[in-house]
Amino acid sequence: MHDEPILKIQRLEKVFGRGCSHCQHEDTRQLEKNFCPYCGTVYACRNISFELFPGEILGIVGESGSGKSTLMQCLYFDETATGGEMFINHEDFKGKNIFALSNQQKRNVRNHILGMVYQNPTKGLKMNFSSIGNIAEKLIAAGNRHVGEMERVGMELLDKVHIPLFRMKEEPKRFSGGMQQRVQIAKALSNYPPILFLDEVTTGLDLSVQASVLDLIKTIQREMGISMIVVSHDLAVIRMLADRTMVMLNGEVIEAGLTDQVLEDPQDAYTQQLVYSLL
């Protein structure tokens, strides 16, 4: 087992707003949930640190507005983190704080090392492009120029996510939600990223499609050894997928541990409420 984390996050912070004298100091700040009542600044992510190991699935649970998606967006550079450090164990970026790199270098990281699957497929896919074209877009971004090769990779991936190949030239807007989600996963996988972020990927899917997406995620982990961060408010999904889990509330990680320990012996009052709410 590898003992070097592939991704390391230290004290990540994301603040929307300027802050004021009431909320700028961490020790004295008094927030309502994650919100400063004096100036309206939102502290979406506060002091978040964790490590992700090769081949591991890390789960993140928490209620709506707890900062899960903001965290993912910071990690994928859709949002700029306002504080903290990100390290990736990759020969080109060893010892470098990824957050401090130029936008061009961040794009480079995103195109070669990271993959993202959004809750809403319209964010991850160009709905009017063909499905295979969507995959090609990511491949081109990652530096591919050979059309035949890109088509081969695209077909292989669409097949892997069980999209019938005779529909590969169709636009995702003509697909069902579950199919769109699977095209999105194929697109995210196309540059063989060692790290994949999955943001509420099964939310809103019916049980049968959910089962096939879960199975797909497990297969990808097993066959490709990809490390993943899975965000979900569905504890059953997290239990199925994640080895370790973090619980977020009001922008902070309030509890973290082995998934079964967090779910069966939660220590924090909020996590207990969450777990006892399970049907």
Added chain:
Amino acid sequence: MTFLKIEGLKKNFQIVHLNQTIHAVQQLDFSMEQGEFVGITGKSGSGKSTILKSIYRTYLPEAGRIYFDSEKYGWLDLQKASEREIIYLRKYEIGYVSQFLNVMPRTTARQLVEQSVLATGRSLIEAQKEAEKVLSHFELDRKLWDTYPNTFSGGEKLRVNIAIAAVKKPRLLLLDEPTASLDQQSKQKVKEVIQKLKESGTTLLGVFHDIEFMDELCDHIFEMSQQSFKRAGAAL
């Protein structure tokens, strides 16, 4: 040589918003040798499963030490081990079988057992071979191998459950009331399965209700009472 040693184990559950504490295990000491089969019995709610779950680190004890003789890490306190170490141990050295089968939906019995082998980094061919071997070893009806376990009977589910854990050949296997809710015939099957595990050299620690069952199989039996062991006796 001592294989597993528990010193002063204490576990209470704090339910914060009800402001209540549930006392599960107090001041428990215990040790066992490699290759032994030790049974724990006692009334419902006496804290039997808490011991197993504390060893498996599903529960975080309040106090005490749980030493385990790990092949990779040596003599190790499971309470102090890192999460990564626990994940490794669960994958290769410590198995856990409960009476419930909680697995990926729409996955066949054969696939479940294969995946258990694949997770330890072995090849698909090996996994297929091992899965066949263990499923026939535990005498699961061949017709069921390629169907989904949620349609299985309790006894069949249990055998899949044991197969998933046993196929990794763990050094220590924790059995959490595997025979509860089974009829006599299924119980007999499970007994044979456990017997086979024991013969293959697996160290077993199990929680049971069935005294007769334990008397026949266990090297030692402990009875839980007042959140600790009442008596420690050797079975025949």
